Amino acid sequence: MTKPLFDTLAIIGPGLIGSSIMRAARAHDAVRTIVTCSRSPETRKRVAELGIADKVADSNASAVENADLVIVCTPVGICGAVAEEIAPHLKEGAIVSDVGSVKSAIVRDMSPHLPDNVHFVPAHPVAGTEHSGPDAGFAKLFDGRWCILTPPEGTDPQAVDRLAAFWALFGANVEIMTPDHHDLVLAVTSHLPHLIAYTIVGTADELETVTRSEVLKFSAGGFRDFTRIAASDPTMWRDVFLTNKDAVLEMLGRFNEDVAALTKAIRRGDGDALFKHFTRTRAIRRGVIDAGQDTPDADFGRPHGHED
Amino acid sequence: MTKPLFDTLAIIGPGLIGSSIMRAARAHDAVRTIVTCSRSPETRKRVAELGIADKVADSNASAVENADLVIVCTPVGICGAVAEEIAPHLKEGAIVSDVGSVKSAIVRDMSPHLPDNVHFVPAHPVAGTEHSGPDAGFAKLFDGRWCILTPPEGTDPQAVDRLAAFWALFGANVEIMTPDHHDLVLAVTSHLPHLIAYTIVGTADELETVTRSEVLKFSAGGFRDFTRIAASDPTMWRDVFLTNKDAVLEMLGRFNEDVAALTKAIRRGDGDALFKHFTRTRAIRRGVIDAGQDTPDADFGRPHGHED
Numbered sequence: 001m002t003k004p005l006f007d008t009l010a011i012i013g014p015g016l017i018g019s020s021i022m023r024a025a026r027a028h029d030a031v032r033t034i035v036t037c038s039r040s041p042e043t044r045k046r047v048a049e050l051g052i053a054d055k056v057a058d059s060n061a062s063a064v065e066n067a068d069l070v071i072v073c074t075p076v077g078i079c080g081a082v083a084e085e086i087a088p089h090l091k092e093g094a095i096v097s098d099v100g101s102v103k104s105a106i107v108r109d110m111s112p113h114l115p116d117n118v119h120f121v122p123a124h125p126v127a128g129t130e131h132s133g134p135d136a137g138f139a140k141l142f143d144g145r146w147c148i149l150t151p152p153e154g155t156d157p158q159a160v161d162r163l164a165a166f167w168a169l170f171g172a173n174v175e176i177m178t179p180d181h182h183d184l185v186l187a188v189t190s191h192l193p194h195l196i197a198y199t200i201v202g203t204a205d206e207l208e209t210v211t212r213s214e215v216l217k218f219s220a221g222g223f224r225d226f227t228r229i230a231a232s233d234p235t236m237w238r239d240v241f242l243t244n245k246d247a248v249l250e251m252l253g254r255f256n257e258d259v260a261a262l263t264k265a266i267r268r269g270d271g272d273a274l275f276k277h278f279t280r281t282r283a284i285r286r287g288v289i290d291a292g293q294d295t296p297d298a299d300f301g302r303p304h305g306h307e308d
Numbered sequence: 309m310t311k312p313l314f315d316t317l318a319i320i321g322p323g324l325i326g327s328s329i330m331r332a333a334r335a336h337d338a339v340r341t342i343v344t345c346s347r348s349p350e351t352r353k354r355v356a357e358l359g360i361a362d363k364v365a366d367s368n369a370s371a372v373e374n375a376d377l378v379i380v381c382t383p384v385g386i387c388g389a390v391a392e393e394i395a396p397h398l399k400e401g402a403i404v405s406d407v408g409s410v411k412s413a414i415v416r417d418m419s420p421h422l423p424d425n426v427h428f429v430p431a432h433p434v435a436g437t438e439h440s441g442p443d444a445g446f447a448k449l450f451d452g453r454w455c456i457l458t459p460p461e462g463t464d465p466q467a468v469d470r471l472a473a474f475w476a477l478f479g480a481n482v483e484i485m486t487p488d489h490h491d492l493v494l495a496v497t498s499h500l501p502h503l504i505a506y507t508i509v510g511t512a513d514e515l516e517t518v519t520r521s522e523v524l525k526f527s528a529g530g531f532r533d534f535t536r537i538a539a540s541d542p543t544m545w546r547d548v549f550l551t552n553k554d555a556v557l558e559m560l561g562r563f564n565e566d567v568a569a570l571t572k573a574i575r576r577g578d579g580d581a582l583f584k585h586f587t588r589t590r591a592i593r594r595g596v597i598d599a600g601q602d603t604p605d606a607d608f609g610r611p612h613g614h615e616d
Contacts, residue, residue: 077579101529126529129606130593140612145528175525185522188512190529195570196504197530201589203559203566204496214493216592216599217483218434220453221409221498222505224602225533231593234586241574241582251511252571256564258511262503263560266549271385274549278542281509284524285438285539291524294532298437300608304448 003029005166006095010067011036012060012082014047016128016233017099018073019137022052024170027139037063047134061089069095069166071123072110076100077239080109092117095159099125101186101236103150103179105243111152119159124148124182125172126190130231143171144292150179187247191240192255195248197229198237311337313474314403318375319344320368320390322355324436324541325407326381327445330360332478335447345371355442369397377403377474379431380418384408385547388417400425403467407433409494409544411458411487413551419460427467432456432490433480434498438539451479452600458487495555499548500563503556505537506545 009031011018018036025031036053037060038044048056057063064070064086072082079098090096096118100106106122114120127145129136147167151160164174177185204215204223215223241248265273288294295301317339319326326344333339344361345368346352356364365371372378372394380390387406398404404426408414414430422428435453437444455475459468472482485493512523512531523531549556573581596602603609 126526128529131606136606138612143612146525148526173525185518185526186529188515188518189523189526189531192511193508193530193534195574196508196567198586198589199566199570200501200504200563201592202585203500203563205588205592206566207496207562210493210496212592212595215497216595216601217454217481218456218493218497219596219599219601221434221436221494222501222537223497224596225537225608226501227589227593227596228602228608229530229533230586230589232586232590234583234590237586238579238582242577242579245574245577248574249571252567254515255508255511256567258507258514259504259560259564262507263557266503266553266556269550269553271546271550274546275542277510278506278538278540278545280513281506281535281538282540282542284509284513284520285535287520287524288527288532288535291527293524293527294536295610298439298444300533300536300610302603302608304446304451 004031005162005169006031006068008033008035008067008069010063010070011053012063012070012072012086013074014038014043014053014134015073016132016136017125017141018071019047019050019052019134020139020141021071021073021099023137023139024142026052028169030166030169031069035063035067043134050134052134060086064089064091064094066091067094069097069163072096072098075235075239076102076105076243079106080113083110083113087113087115090115090118093119095119095121095163097121097123097163099123101190101240102244103182107150107152107179119156120152121155121160121163122150122179123163123167124150124186125167126186128232130228132233140171142167145172147172147174148182149174149176150182151176152179183244183247187244187251191244191248192251194229194232194237195241195252196255197226200226201230312339313470313477314339314376316341316343316375316377318372318378319361320371320378320380320394321382322346322351322361322442323381324440324444325433325449326379327355327358327360327442328447328449329379329381329407331445331447332450334360336477338474338477339377343371343375351442358442360442368394372397372399372402374399375402377405377471380404380406383543383547384410384413384551387414388421391418391421395421395423398423398426401427403427403429403471405429405431405471407431409498409548410552411490415458415460415487427464428460429463429468429471430458430487431471431475432458432494433475434494436540438536440541448479450475453480455480455482456490457482457484458490459484460487491552491555495552495559499552499556500559502537502540502545503549503560504563505534508534509538
């Protein structure tokens, strides 16, 4: 495979993910030219200072004009509006993609606007951190992570292959599935965990019997891990829950049943049921580590100064 | 303060916490002699190999015979039986403590067995990892963490001060509260998060529509953080939920109300309510970091190779 894979890459929305793609594209010589645009003048200024794009355009329309690959990295809720805005300016034969955490709604919202002479290949790199904005990005974000492509039926296989090659260059493992199945898988591996973390952190903050100061001081017993997830970008997550409503509600229903079962075991003092459940979940942790999706070091490898 | 603080330290149950105390005590010259005992012959053998105790006793009774400080580090459920077993062999004036994650049940189960000529000062170092056993311990585990003492009414203040000085030597911040308040605080900062993590990991493992392999592969979107907590020691956590039932059920009730409220917001498409909630929880993350209870690095500082 000859590099660069694309001549010009346009990133609409240079936040955590968008700026990481730009950094990775440059680190791997994946493209010749990187153009980006943000709605916010402050972000445009900051991206120019960071020097991670060759050009910071004044409008989404001008950003995509010469682009062979356009990746929309905005919150899911405005992807449809962005597609409408850029559609008349897209280059013939360009690949248009995104990085949204939901896929059915993306296909529903973006597809109708896009002209027939471009290839639409929705994508979701399953990677991120709790930080937001162009400064939070880094080139290795996708290394060893999965990137799921959900091409609508009838998509040109060559366009899918080219986008897969682009993500593979960053160290990502590429998987292809339908938008609906993607939304179900992510509802359980990502959306439900976020909703639960957002909930529990809110619960802890509203108690009359335990002060916020106590919650923060004694958070090392488990709570602090939830606060990391519950620190993720509010706009992004609002849009995720609004656009993957059905799958999230389905998973929430199952989760509620399981909470009820464990609550019953606690209420009845059924130690055997608890022990059995906790032993099973411990084994799943080993599966995550064996799958290369987390570090086996204690506490995620948090620094502890293991000098002894 | 002259070191060592105690002549002989006895650790009953050299697991993650017990072995970390022994390592920290040695690293800080906190005691002259360290004696330990485990019910399991394999653990006794392993602790002897590790060389983290001066003596590995054959019975709990002989381990405590000459000890000035006895710390019971077994699962909460057997602390009462251990207290009964060691009571006749305790040295006059000895301080007896523990490290259990619940405190009212510890006072209820241990106090009745202990003779009047020893000082009982229950303690809970709020620190740990998802790993278990003597190999998992390390001397820095308590550094910068909190250790909560819950002396029953009438406890000799000098005994409390001596135990506080012992924990402070390891870098722990010492706080004193009643057993009941401790159990309420920990129910929200530790027990509820663990129960929820155990639940959600189980939920994800029982779906028909999403395979276990998919759950593991795409776990970096949030799920993997829950698996770490849900990998904690099953025996310890069974005992926590059985012995702090009331406070856990109280927090579960509040959590369920909050899940219901967020579910309703999703069902109705109330983006403003979601955004407001998610913005508030993001601020709490900053509180945890400001309180020194977590690293501000993205992803808990998981290795990513930020070379750019």
